[in-house]
Amino acid sequence: MTDIMRAVVQRGYGRPDDVLELTEIERPVPGAGEVLVRLHATSVNTPDWILVTGTPTVLRLGSGLRRPSAPVRGSDVAGTVAAVGPGVTDLAPGDAVFGSGWQNRAGGGAGTFAEYTVAPADQLLRKPAELPFAEAAAAVMSGITALTAVRDVIAAGPGTRLLINGASGGVGTFAVQLAARAGARVTAVCSGRNAEFVRALGAEHVIDHTVEDYTRGTERYDAILDNVLNHSPAASARMLAPAGVYVPNSVGSGSRLLAGLPRMARAATLLRLTGTRVRTVTCVPNRENLAAVAEQLGTGEVTAIVERSYPLDEAASAVSHMLGHRARGNIVITM
Ligand SMILES: NC(=O)c1ccc[n+]([C@@H]2O[C@H](COP(=O)([O-])OP(=O)(O)OC[C@H]3O[C@@H](n4cnc5c(N)ncnc54)[C@H](OP(=O)(O)O)[C@@H]3O)[C@@H](O)[C@H]2O)c1
Known part of the structure:
Protein backbone atom coordinates (compact mmCIF):
# COMPACT_ATOMS: atom_id res chain seq x y z
CA MET A 1 0.00 0.00 0.00
CA MET A 141 18.37 29.44 -1.11
CA SER A 142 18.38 33.08 0.05
CA GLY A 143 21.25 32.53 2.49
CA ILE A 144 23.48 30.51 0.18
CA THR A 145 22.89 32.89 -2.75
CA ALA A 146 23.79 35.90 -0.59
CA LEU A 147 26.80 34.14 0.95
CA THR A 148 28.12 33.09 -2.46
CA ALA A 149 27.68 36.62 -3.79
CA VAL A 150 29.24 38.43 -0.84
CA ARG A 151 31.98 35.96 0.15
CA ASP A 152 33.01 34.34 -3.14
CA VAL A 153 31.96 36.53 -6.06
CA ILE A 154 32.51 39.98 -4.52
CA ALA A 155 34.97 38.89 -1.81
CA ALA A 156 33.68 41.70 0.42
CA GLY A 157 36.09 42.70 3.16
CA PRO A 158 36.91 45.67 5.37
CA GLY A 159 36.14 48.89 3.53
CA THR A 160 34.62 47.32 0.39
CA ARG A 161 32.10 49.84 -0.96
CA LEU A 162 29.16 47.61 -1.86
CA LEU A 163 25.80 48.73 -3.24
CA ILE A 164 22.99 46.18 -2.86
CA ASN A 165 19.95 46.82 -5.06
CA GLY A 166 16.93 45.03 -3.59
CA ALA A 167 18.43 45.08 -0.09
CA SER A 168 15.24 44.43 1.85
CA GLY A 169 14.19 41.12 0.22
CA GLY A 170 15.14 37.53 1.00
CA VAL A 171 18.58 37.58 -0.63
CA GLY A 172 19.18 41.26 0.13
CA THR A 173 18.64 41.03 3.90
CA PHE A 174 21.18 38.21 4.12
CA ALA A 175 23.61 40.05 1.84
CA VAL A 176 23.46 43.28 3.89
CA GLN A 177 24.18 41.42 7.12
CA LEU A 178 26.95 39.23 5.70
CA ALA A 179 28.69 42.14 3.99
CA ALA A 180 28.45 44.40 7.05
CA ARG A 181 29.82 41.58 9.20
CA ALA A 182 32.78 41.27 6.80
CA GLY A 183 33.49 44.98 7.30
CA ALA A 184 32.07 46.25 4.00
CA ARG A 185 30.48 49.68 3.74
CA VAL A 186 27.01 48.82 2.51
CA THR A 187 24.71 51.11 0.55
CA ALA A 188 21.25 49.55 0.53
CA VAL A 189 18.69 50.37 -2.16
CA CYS A 190 15.12 49.78 -0.99
CA SER A 191 11.93 51.75 -0.43
CA GLY A 192 11.82 54.40 2.30
CA ARG A 193 9.55 52.30 4.51
CA ASN A 194 12.40 49.79 4.85
CA ALA A 195 15.20 52.31 5.43
CA GLU A 196 15.48 51.89 9.20
CA PHE A 197 15.07 48.12 8.84
CA VAL A 198 18.11 47.75 6.54
CA ARG A 199 20.14 50.20 8.64
CA ALA A 200 19.49 47.94 11.63
CA LEU A 201 20.85 45.03 9.56
CA GLY A 202 24.11 46.91 8.99
CA ALA A 203 23.65 49.24 6.00
CA GLU A 204 25.67 52.43 6.30
CA HIS A 205 23.74 54.34 3.63
CA VAL A 206 20.25 53.89 2.25
CA ILE A 207 18.92 55.00 -1.13
CA ASP A 208 15.13 55.13 -1.36
CA HIS A 209 14.39 53.92 -4.90
CA THR A 210 11.00 55.61 -4.88
CA VAL A 211 12.60 59.07 -4.77
CA GLU A 212 16.18 58.56 -5.96
CA ASP A 213 17.81 56.69 -8.84
CA TYR A 214 21.11 55.16 -7.71
CA THR A 215 22.47 55.16 -11.26
CA ARG A 216 22.42 58.97 -11.17
CA GLY A 217 24.38 59.39 -7.95
CA THR A 218 27.93 60.63 -7.48
CA GLU A 219 29.26 57.82 -5.26
CA ARG A 220 31.31 55.01 -6.80
CA TYR A 221 31.30 51.41 -5.61
CA ASP A 222 33.72 48.49 -5.61
CA ALA A 223 30.82 46.12 -6.23
CA ILE A 224 27.12 46.24 -7.08
CA LEU A 225 24.90 43.27 -6.23
CA ASP A 226 21.83 43.82 -8.39
CA ASN A 227 18.90 41.71 -7.15
CA VAL A 228 16.33 43.70 -9.17
CA LEU A 229 17.78 44.60 -12.59
CA ASN A 230 15.39 47.52 -12.99
CA HIS A 231 18.14 49.67 -14.56
CA SER A 232 20.20 48.86 -17.61
CA PRO A 233 23.34 46.96 -16.59
CA ALA A 234 25.41 49.63 -18.36
CA ALA A 235 23.86 52.36 -16.17
CA SER A 236 24.59 50.33 -13.04
CA ALA A 237 28.12 49.55 -14.18
CA ARG A 238 28.85 53.28 -14.64
CA MET A 239 28.61 53.59 -10.85
CA LEU A 240 31.58 51.26 -10.36
CA ALA A 241 35.02 52.39 -9.26
CA PRO A 242 37.94 51.20 -11.44
CA ALA A 243 38.19 47.36 -11.23
CA GLY A 244 34.75 47.23 -9.65
CA VAL A 245 32.51 44.22 -10.23
CA TYR A 246 28.88 44.20 -11.35
CA VAL A 247 26.83 41.20 -10.19
CA PRO A 248 23.46 40.85 -11.96
CA ASN A 249 21.25 38.54 -9.91
CA SER A 250 17.79 38.66 -11.47
CA VAL A 251 16.00 37.78 -14.70
CA GLY A 252 14.76 41.39 -14.68
CA SER A 253 11.64 42.48 -16.51
CA GLY A 254 10.78 42.78 -20.19
CA SER A 255 8.60 40.83 -22.58
CA ARG A 256 6.38 38.00 -21.34
CA LEU A 257 8.36 35.62 -23.53
CA LEU A 258 11.88 36.43 -22.42
CA ALA A 259 11.68 38.96 -19.51
CA GLY A 260 15.00 40.78 -19.20
CA LEU A 261 17.08 37.85 -20.49
CA PRO A 262 18.04 39.24 -23.96
CA ARG A 263 18.87 42.69 -22.57
CA MET A 264 20.93 41.02 -19.89
CA ALA A 265 22.82 38.83 -22.38
CA ARG A 266 23.53 41.78 -24.71
CA ALA A 267 24.59 43.99 -21.84
CA ALA A 268 26.83 41.36 -20.27
CA THR A 269 28.65 40.88 -23.57
CA LEU A 270 28.99 44.62 -24.08
CA LEU A 271 30.22 45.23 -20.55
CA ARG A 272 32.79 42.48 -20.87
CA LEU A 273 34.00 43.97 -24.16
CA THR A 274 34.48 47.32 -22.41
CA GLY A 275 36.47 45.61 -19.66
CA THR A 276 33.83 45.77 -16.91
CA ARG A 277 33.99 42.82 -14.55
CA VAL A 278 30.62 41.05 -14.64
CA ARG A 279 30.09 38.00 -12.45
CA THR A 280 26.99 35.92 -11.82
CA VAL A 281 25.98 33.97 -8.72
CA THR A 282 25.06 30.29 -8.60
CA CYS A 283 23.35 28.90 -5.52
CA VAL A 284 24.93 25.51 -4.77
N1 LIG B 1 21.65 33.28 -8.34
C1 LIG B 1 20.81 32.46 -7.76
O1 LIG B 1 21.03 31.25 -7.71
C2 LIG B 1 19.58 33.04 -7.14
C3 LIG B 1 18.87 32.32 -6.16
C4 LIG B 1 17.77 32.92 -5.57
C5 LIG B 1 17.35 34.18 -5.99
N2 LIG B 1 18.04 34.82 -6.97
C6 LIG B 1 17.62 36.15 -7.42
O2 LIG B 1 17.76 37.07 -6.36
C7 LIG B 1 16.86 38.12 -6.57
C8 LIG B 1 16.28 38.53 -5.24
O3 LIG B 1 15.53 37.46 -4.74
P1 LIG B 1 14.70 37.68 -3.41
O4 LIG B 1 14.18 36.38 -2.98
O5 LIG B 1 15.49 38.51 -2.45
O6 LIG B 1 13.51 38.58 -3.97
P2 LIG B 1 12.37 39.22 -3.13
O7 LIG B 1 12.48 38.79 -1.70
O8 LIG B 1 11.10 38.94 -3.84
O9 LIG B 1 12.67 40.76 -3.23
C9 LIG B 1 11.69 41.61 -2.72
C10 LIG B 1 12.36 42.93 -2.46
O10 LIG B 1 12.62 43.57 -3.71
C11 LIG B 1 12.67 44.94 -3.44
N3 LIG B 1 12.40 45.74 -4.61
C12 LIG B 1 11.34 45.67 -5.44
N4 LIG B 1 11.45 46.62 -6.41
C13 LIG B 1 12.61 47.30 -6.15
C14 LIG B 1 13.28 48.39 -6.78
N5 LIG B 1 12.77 48.98 -7.86
N6 LIG B 1 14.46 48.80 -6.26
C15 LIG B 1 14.99 48.20 -5.17
N7 LIG B 1 14.39 47.19 -4.51
C16 LIG B 1 13.21 46.74 -5.00
C17 LIG B 1 11.59 45.17 -2.42
O11 LIG B 1 12.05 46.21 -1.61
P3 LIG B 1 11.11 47.44 -1.19
O12 LIG B 1 9.78 46.84 -0.80
O13 LIG B 1 11.86 48.03 -0.04
O14 LIG B 1 11.01 48.31 -2.39
C18 LIG B 1 11.49 43.84 -1.66
O15 LIG B 1 12.04 43.91 -0.37
C19 LIG B 1 15.81 37.62 -7.56
O16 LIG B 1 15.90 38.37 -8.73
C20 LIG B 1 16.16 36.19 -7.79
O17 LIG B 1 15.97 35.81 -9.13
C21 LIG B 1 19.13 34.29 -7.55
Whole structure:
Protein backbone atom coordinates (compact mmCIF):
# COMPACT_ATOMS: atom_id res chain seq x y z
CA MET A 1 0.00 0.00 0.00
CA THR A 2 1.36 3.44 -0.91
CA ASP A 3 1.55 6.16 1.70
CA ILE A 4 -0.45 9.31 1.04
CA MET A 5 0.44 12.90 1.97
CA ARG A 6 -1.01 16.38 1.55
CA ALA A 7 0.74 18.48 -1.09
CA VAL A 8 0.10 21.63 -3.09
CA VAL A 9 -0.10 20.55 -6.71
CA GLN A 10 0.21 22.84 -9.71
CA ARG A 11 -2.49 22.30 -12.38
CA GLY A 12 -1.22 24.72 -15.04
CA TYR A 13 0.55 28.08 -15.40
CA GLY A 14 -1.15 31.19 -14.09
CA ARG A 15 -2.15 33.10 -10.96
CA PRO A 16 -1.25 31.17 -7.78
CA ASP A 17 -4.90 31.07 -6.60
CA ASP A 18 -6.00 29.63 -9.94
CA VAL A 19 -3.38 26.93 -10.44
CA LEU A 20 -2.26 25.73 -6.98
CA GLU A 21 -4.44 23.21 -5.18
CA LEU A 22 -3.98 21.40 -1.86
CA THR A 23 -4.69 17.74 -2.45
CA GLU A 24 -3.50 14.25 -1.54
CA ILE A 25 -0.80 12.49 -3.54
CA GLU A 26 1.56 9.58 -3.06
CA ARG A 27 4.38 10.17 -0.64
CA PRO A 28 7.73 10.08 -2.49
CA VAL A 29 10.09 7.18 -1.84
CA PRO A 30 13.80 7.89 -1.26
CA GLY A 31 16.11 6.36 -3.84
CA ALA A 32 19.81 5.60 -3.46
CA GLY A 33 21.57 8.48 -1.71
CA GLU A 34 18.26 10.21 -0.92
CA VAL A 35 16.43 11.03 2.29
CA LEU A 36 12.70 11.23 2.99
CA VAL A 37 12.05 14.31 5.13
CA ARG A 38 8.87 15.15 7.03
CA LEU A 39 8.76 18.87 6.42
CA HIS A 40 8.11 21.43 9.14
CA ALA A 41 8.87 24.48 7.00
CA THR A 42 9.91 25.52 3.51
CA SER A 43 10.24 28.94 1.90
CA VAL A 44 9.15 30.59 -1.32
CA ASN A 45 11.85 31.69 -3.76
CA THR A 46 11.94 33.33 -7.19
CA PRO A 47 12.13 29.98 -9.09
CA ASP A 48 8.82 29.02 -7.44
CA TRP A 49 6.82 31.99 -8.69
CA ILE A 50 8.53 31.83 -12.08
CA LEU A 51 7.36 28.21 -12.43
CA VAL A 52 3.87 28.97 -11.07
CA THR A 53 3.26 31.82 -13.52
CA GLY A 54 5.25 30.24 -16.33
CA THR A 55 6.95 33.55 -17.13
CA PRO A 56 9.26 34.21 -18.86
CA THR A 57 7.37 31.88 -21.20
CA VAL A 58 10.53 30.62 -22.89
CA LEU A 59 11.37 28.66 -19.74
CA ARG A 60 8.34 26.41 -20.40
CA LEU A 61 10.41 24.75 -23.11
CA GLY A 62 12.41 23.19 -20.28
CA SER A 63 9.80 22.87 -17.54
CA GLY A 64 6.78 21.67 -19.55
CA LEU A 65 4.59 23.37 -22.15
CA ARG A 66 1.18 23.22 -20.39
CA ARG A 67 2.31 22.76 -16.80
CA PRO A 68 5.58 21.92 -15.06
CA SER A 69 6.45 18.24 -15.42
CA ALA A 70 7.16 18.15 -11.68
CA PRO A 71 3.82 19.15 -10.08
CA VAL A 72 4.97 20.34 -6.61
CA ARG A 73 6.85 23.63 -6.14
CA GLY A 74 9.42 24.50 -3.50
CA SER A 75 12.98 23.38 -2.81
CA ASP A 76 14.06 24.62 0.64
CA VAL A 77 13.86 21.90 3.30
CA ALA A 78 13.56 22.11 7.08
CA GLY A 79 12.21 19.07 8.85
CA THR A 80 12.81 15.67 10.38
CA VAL A 81 14.28 12.65 8.63
CA ALA A 82 11.52 10.04 8.17
CA ALA A 83 13.52 7.41 6.25
CA VAL A 84 16.78 7.08 4.36
CA GLY A 85 17.44 5.46 0.99
CA PRO A 86 20.15 2.89 0.22
CA GLY A 87 23.67 4.13 0.86
CA VAL A 88 22.78 6.92 3.30
CA THR A 89 24.71 6.21 6.48
CA ASP A 90 25.22 9.58 8.16
CA LEU A 91 21.60 10.63 8.65
CA ALA A 92 18.93 8.63 10.47
CA PRO A 93 15.19 8.82 11.15
CA GLY A 94 14.48 11.45 13.77
CA ASP A 95 17.37 13.76 12.81
CA ALA A 96 16.35 17.41 12.41
CA VAL A 97 17.80 18.61 9.10
CA PHE A 98 17.76 21.57 6.73
CA GLY A 99 18.88 21.86 3.13
CA SER A 100 17.57 21.59 -0.38
CA GLY A 101 15.59 19.21 -2.54
CA TRP A 102 16.66 21.10 -5.67
CA GLN A 103 17.86 18.62 -8.26
CA ASN A 104 18.78 20.93 -11.11
CA ARG A 105 16.33 19.45 -13.57
CA ALA A 106 13.06 20.72 -15.03
CA GLY A 107 10.68 21.40 -12.17
CA GLY A 108 13.48 21.19 -9.63
CA GLY A 109 12.93 17.91 -7.73
CA ALA A 110 10.15 16.36 -5.62
CA GLY A 111 8.97 19.75 -4.31
CA THR A 112 8.53 20.99 -0.76
CA PHE A 113 5.03 22.56 -0.70
CA ALA A 114 4.04 19.23 0.85
CA GLU A 115 4.14 17.23 4.08
CA TYR A 116 7.06 15.10 2.86
CA THR A 117 9.83 15.45 0.30
CA VAL A 118 12.89 13.55 -0.82
CA ALA A 119 16.23 15.30 -1.05
CA PRO A 120 19.77 14.17 -1.88
CA ALA A 121 21.57 13.37 1.39
CA ASP A 122 24.53 15.52 0.34
CA GLN A 123 22.22 18.56 0.24
CA LEU A 124 21.02 18.07 3.83
CA LEU A 125 22.75 18.99 7.07
CA ARG A 126 21.78 18.45 10.70
CA LYS A 127 19.96 21.59 11.81
CA PRO A 128 21.49 23.48 14.73
CA ALA A 129 19.12 22.84 17.67
CA GLU A 130 18.68 26.52 18.45
CA LEU A 131 17.72 27.45 14.87
CA PRO A 132 13.92 27.43 14.40
CA PHE A 133 12.65 25.37 11.44
CA ALA A 134 11.13 28.43 9.73
CA GLU A 135 14.43 30.33 9.86
CA ALA A 136 16.38 27.28 8.73
CA ALA A 137 14.10 26.98 5.69
CA ALA A 138 14.49 30.69 4.93
CA ALA A 139 18.27 30.40 5.12
CA VAL A 140 18.78 27.85 2.34
CA MET A 141 18.37 29.44 -1.11
CA SER A 142 18.38 33.08 0.05
CA GLY A 143 21.25 32.53 2.49
CA ILE A 144 23.48 30.51 0.18
CA THR A 145 22.89 32.89 -2.75
CA ALA A 146 23.79 35.90 -0.59
CA LEU A 147 26.80 34.14 0.95
CA THR A 148 28.12 33.09 -2.46
CA ALA A 149 27.68 36.62 -3.79
CA VAL A 150 29.24 38.43 -0.84
CA ARG A 151 31.98 35.96 0.15
CA ASP A 152 33.01 34.34 -3.14
CA VAL A 153 31.96 36.53 -6.06
CA ILE A 154 32.51 39.98 -4.52
CA ALA A 155 34.97 38.89 -1.81
CA ALA A 156 33.68 41.70 0.42
CA GLY A 157 36.09 42.70 3.16
CA PRO A 158 36.91 45.67 5.37
CA GLY A 159 36.14 48.89 3.53
CA THR A 160 34.62 47.32 0.39
CA ARG A 161 32.10 49.84 -0.96
CA LEU A 162 29.16 47.61 -1.86
CA LEU A 163 25.80 48.73 -3.24
CA ILE A 164 22.99 46.18 -2.86
CA ASN A 165 19.95 46.82 -5.06
CA GLY A 166 16.93 45.03 -3.59
CA ALA A 167 18.43 45.08 -0.09
CA SER A 168 15.24 44.43 1.85
CA GLY A 169 14.19 41.12 0.22
CA GLY A 170 15.14 37.53 1.00
CA VAL A 171 18.58 37.58 -0.63
CA GLY A 172 19.18 41.26 0.13
CA THR A 173 18.64 41.03 3.90
CA PHE A 174 21.18 38.21 4.12
CA ALA A 175 23.61 40.05 1.84
CA VAL A 176 23.46 43.28 3.89
CA GLN A 177 24.18 41.42 7.12
CA LEU A 178 26.95 39.23 5.70
CA ALA A 179 28.69 42.14 3.99
CA ALA A 180 28.45 44.40 7.05
CA ARG A 181 29.82 41.58 9.20
CA ALA A 182 32.78 41.27 6.80
CA GLY A 183 33.49 44.98 7.30
CA ALA A 184 32.07 46.25 4.00
CA ARG A 185 30.48 49.68 3.74
CA VAL A 186 27.01 48.82 2.51
CA THR A 187 24.71 51.11 0.55
CA ALA A 188 21.25 49.55 0.53
CA VAL A 189 18.69 50.37 -2.16
CA CYS A 190 15.12 49.78 -0.99
CA SER A 191 11.93 51.75 -0.43
CA GLY A 192 11.82 54.40 2.30
CA ARG A 193 9.55 52.30 4.51
CA ASN A 194 12.40 49.79 4.85
CA ALA A 195 15.20 52.31 5.43
CA GLU A 196 15.48 51.89 9.20
CA PHE A 197 15.07 48.12 8.84
CA VAL A 198 18.11 47.75 6.54
CA ARG A 199 20.14 50.20 8.64
CA ALA A 200 19.49 47.94 11.63
CA LEU A 201 20.85 45.03 9.56
CA GLY A 202 24.11 46.91 8.99
CA ALA A 203 23.65 49.24 6.00
CA GLU A 204 25.67 52.43 6.30
CA HIS A 205 23.74 54.34 3.63
CA VAL A 206 20.25 53.89 2.25
CA ILE A 207 18.92 55.00 -1.13
CA ASP A 208 15.13 55.13 -1.36
CA HIS A 209 14.39 53.92 -4.90
CA THR A 210 11.00 55.61 -4.88
CA VAL A 211 12.60 59.07 -4.77
CA GLU A 212 16.18 58.56 -5.96
CA ASP A 213 17.81 56.69 -8.84
CA TYR A 214 21.11 55.16 -7.71
CA THR A 215 22.47 55.16 -11.26
CA ARG A 216 22.42 58.97 -11.17
CA GLY A 217 24.38 59.39 -7.95
CA THR A 218 27.93 60.63 -7.48
CA GLU A 219 29.26 57.82 -5.26
CA ARG A 220 31.31 55.01 -6.80
CA TYR A 221 31.30 51.41 -5.61
CA ASP A 222 33.72 48.49 -5.61
CA ALA A 223 30.82 46.12 -6.23
CA ILE A 224 27.12 46.24 -7.08
CA LEU A 225 24.90 43.27 -6.23
CA ASP A 226 21.83 43.82 -8.39
CA ASN A 227 18.90 41.71 -7.15
CA VAL A 228 16.33 43.70 -9.17
CA LEU A 229 17.78 44.60 -12.59
CA ASN A 230 15.39 47.52 -12.99
CA HIS A 231 18.14 49.67 -14.56
CA SER A 232 20.20 48.86 -17.61
CA PRO A 233 23.34 46.96 -16.59
CA ALA A 234 25.41 49.63 -18.36
CA ALA A 235 23.86 52.36 -16.17
CA SER A 236 24.59 50.33 -13.04
CA ALA A 237 28.12 49.55 -14.18
CA ARG A 238 28.85 53.28 -14.64
CA MET A 239 28.61 53.59 -10.85
CA LEU A 240 31.58 51.26 -10.36
CA ALA A 241 35.02 52.39 -9.26
CA PRO A 242 37.94 51.20 -11.44
CA ALA A 243 38.19 47.36 -11.23
CA GLY A 244 34.75 47.23 -9.65
CA VAL A 245 32.51 44.22 -10.23
CA TYR A 246 28.88 44.20 -11.35
CA VAL A 247 26.83 41.20 -10.19
CA PRO A 248 23.46 40.85 -11.96
CA ASN A 249 21.25 38.54 -9.91
CA SER A 250 17.79 38.66 -11.47
CA VAL A 251 16.00 37.78 -14.70
CA GLY A 252 14.76 41.39 -14.68
CA SER A 253 11.64 42.48 -16.51
CA GLY A 254 10.78 42.78 -20.19
CA SER A 255 8.60 40.83 -22.58
CA ARG A 256 6.38 38.00 -21.34
CA LEU A 257 8.36 35.62 -23.53
CA LEU A 258 11.88 36.43 -22.42
CA ALA A 259 11.68 38.96 -19.51
CA GLY A 260 15.00 40.78 -19.20
CA LEU A 261 17.08 37.85 -20.49
CA PRO A 262 18.04 39.24 -23.96
CA ARG A 263 18.87 42.69 -22.57
CA MET A 264 20.93 41.02 -19.89
CA ALA A 265 22.82 38.83 -22.38
CA ARG A 266 23.53 41.78 -24.71
CA ALA A 267 24.59 43.99 -21.84
CA ALA A 268 26.83 41.36 -20.27
CA THR A 269 28.65 40.88 -23.57
CA LEU A 270 28.99 44.62 -24.08
CA LEU A 271 30.22 45.23 -20.55
CA ARG A 272 32.79 42.48 -20.87
CA LEU A 273 34.00 43.97 -24.16
CA THR A 274 34.48 47.32 -22.41
CA GLY A 275 36.47 45.61 -19.66
CA THR A 276 33.83 45.77 -16.91
CA ARG A 277 33.99 42.82 -14.55
CA VAL A 278 30.62 41.05 -14.64
CA ARG A 279 30.09 38.00 -12.45
CA THR A 280 26.99 35.92 -11.82
CA VAL A 281 25.98 33.97 -8.72
CA THR A 282 25.06 30.29 -8.60
CA CYS A 283 23.35 28.90 -5.52
CA VAL A 284 24.93 25.51 -4.77
CA PRO A 285 23.12 23.95 -1.79
CA ASN A 286 25.84 21.49 -0.75
CA ARG A 287 26.80 20.65 2.83
CA GLU A 288 29.76 23.00 2.80
CA ASN A 289 27.58 25.99 1.96
CA LEU A 290 24.84 24.91 4.37
CA ALA A 291 27.44 24.68 7.14
CA ALA A 292 28.79 28.13 6.26
CA VAL A 293 25.31 29.65 6.47
CA ALA A 294 24.62 27.82 9.75
CA GLU A 295 27.90 29.13 11.13
CA GLN A 296 26.94 32.71 10.25
CA LEU A 297 23.53 32.28 11.87
CA GLY A 298 25.18 30.72 14.91
CA THR A 299 27.15 33.90 15.60
CA GLY A 300 23.90 35.65 16.42
CA GLU A 301 25.03 38.57 14.24
CA VAL A 302 23.22 37.26 11.16
CA THR A 303 19.51 36.46 11.28
CA ALA A 304 17.18 34.81 8.79
CA ILE A 305 14.44 37.42 8.45
CA VAL A 306 10.99 35.88 8.04
CA GLU A 307 8.32 38.44 7.22
CA ARG A 308 5.46 35.98 7.35
CA SER A 309 4.74 32.25 7.66
CA TYR A 310 1.73 30.77 5.88
CA PRO A 311 0.19 27.35 6.64
CA LEU A 312 0.45 24.78 3.83
CA ASP A 313 -3.19 25.28 2.80
CA GLU A 314 -2.39 28.96 2.10
CA ALA A 315 0.63 28.23 -0.11
CA ALA A 316 -1.00 30.13 -3.00
CA SER A 317 -1.16 33.26 -0.81
CA ALA A 318 2.51 32.80 0.09
CA VAL A 319 3.45 32.69 -3.61
CA SER A 320 1.22 35.73 -4.30
CA HIS A 321 3.01 37.57 -1.50
CA MET A 322 6.35 36.95 -3.24
CA LEU A 323 4.85 37.94 -6.59
CA GLY A 324 4.04 41.37 -5.16
CA HIS A 325 7.83 42.01 -5.05
CA ARG A 326 7.49 43.76 -1.69
CA ALA A 327 8.50 40.90 0.63
CA ARG A 328 10.53 42.15 3.59
CA GLY A 329 12.97 39.29 4.06
CA ASN A 330 11.70 35.76 3.41
CA ILE A 331 8.27 34.19 3.04
CA VAL A 332 7.86 30.79 4.67
CA ILE A 333 5.31 27.97 4.50
CA THR A 334 4.86 25.76 7.59
CA MET A 335 3.38 22.28 7.81
N1 LIG B 1 21.65 33.28 -8.34
C1 LIG B 1 20.81 32.46 -7.76
O1 LIG B 1 21.03 31.25 -7.71
C2 LIG B 1 19.58 33.04 -7.14
C3 LIG B 1 18.87 32.32 -6.16
C4 LIG B 1 17.77 32.92 -5.57
C5 LIG B 1 17.35 34.18 -5.99
N2 LIG B 1 18.04 34.82 -6.97
C6 LIG B 1 17.62 36.15 -7.42
O2 LIG B 1 17.76 37.07 -6.36
C7 LIG B 1 16.86 38.12 -6.57
C8 LIG B 1 16.28 38.53 -5.24
O3 LIG B 1 15.53 37.46 -4.74
P1 LIG B 1 14.70 37.68 -3.41
O4 LIG B 1 14.18 36.38 -2.98
O5 LIG B 1 15.49 38.51 -2.45
O6 LIG B 1 13.51 38.58 -3.97
P2 LIG B 1 12.37 39.22 -3.13
O7 LIG B 1 12.48 38.79 -1.70
O8 LIG B 1 11.10 38.94 -3.84
O9 LIG B 1 12.67 40.76 -3.23
C9 LIG B 1 11.69 41.61 -2.72
C10 LIG B 1 12.36 42.93 -2.46
O10 LIG B 1 12.62 43.57 -3.71
C11 LIG B 1 12.67 44.94 -3.44
N3 LIG B 1 12.40 45.74 -4.61
C12 LIG B 1 11.34 45.67 -5.44
N4 LIG B 1 11.45 46.62 -6.41
C13 LIG B 1 12.61 47.30 -6.15
C14 LIG B 1 13.28 48.39 -6.78
N5 LIG B 1 12.77 48.98 -7.86
N6 LIG B 1 14.46 48.80 -6.26
C15 LIG B 1 14.99 48.20 -5.17
N7 LIG B 1 14.39 47.19 -4.51
C16 LIG B 1 13.21 46.74 -5.00
C17 LIG B 1 11.59 45.17 -2.42
O11 LIG B 1 12.05 46.21 -1.61
P3 LIG B 1 11.11 47.44 -1.19
O12 LIG B 1 9.78 46.84 -0.80
O13 LIG B 1 11.86 48.03 -0.04
O14 LIG B 1 11.01 48.31 -2.39
C18 LIG B 1 11.49 43.84 -1.66
O15 LIG B 1 12.04 43.91 -0.37
C19 LIG B 1 15.81 37.62 -7.56
O16 LIG B 1 15.90 38.37 -8.73
C20 LIG B 1 16.16 36.19 -7.79
O17 LIG B 1 15.97 35.81 -9.13
C21 LIG B 1 19.13 34.29 -7.55
